[in-house]
Amino acid sequence: MTLTVMRYGVGDAALLDLQTAQLTDMTATEHARLSAFAPEGAAWSFWRGDVLVGCGGIQLVRDGVGEAWAMIAAPRRAEWGALLEMGRGALAMFPARRIQATATINHPGADRVLERLGFQFEGVMRGYAADGGDAKLYARVS
Numbered sequence: 001m002t003l004t005v006m007r008y009g010v011g012d013a014a015l016l017d018l019q020t021a022q023l024t025d026m027t028a029t030e031h032a033r034l035s036a037f038a039p040e041g042a043a044w045s046f047w048r049g050d051v052l053v054g055c056g057g058i059q060l061v062r063d064g065v066g067e068a069w070a071m072i073a074a075p076r077r078a079e080w081g082a083l084l085e086m087g088r089g090a091l092a093m094f095p096a097r098r099i100q101a102t103a104t105i106n107h108p109g110a111d112r113v114l115e116r117l118g119f120q121f122e123g124v125m126r127g128y129a130a131d132g133g134d135a136k137l138y139a140r141v142s
């Protein structure tokens with residue numbers, strides 16, 4: 001079955017069966033707020049039939065700089081290629097010279113996805129994560 005891309009709907013993130021690493025990246029309060037999560041900027045949801053596989057987006061944080069975010073369930077292996085291709089397309093269309101993203105230290109899968117999307121590791125931000133842990137900063141500069 002192919003994936004369908006739709007505009008993000010308020011609360012879509014609450015429908016995700018999040019990966020363990022993503023759940024540990026959130027505080028209980030943040031997880032409870034997913035049903036009302038309405039991101040600013042461009043955002044999309046990726047569906048396999050009536051199952052939400054992931055959602056993500058980019059919001060402008062200041063002139064020429066965007067912040068990318070994503071929450072992804074455990075997609076089938078065959079869906080990774082499609083998710084990466086959709087992500088690359090969204091990044092290419094976004095009008096910013098720099099798009100940045102963060103990945104917590106305890107989520108090495110996020111590092112691989114960001115690198116496959118063309119992001120480069122820039123450094124560690126100590127105490128940045130929701131739980132007070134460290135996070136890695138990645139950026140894609142055109």
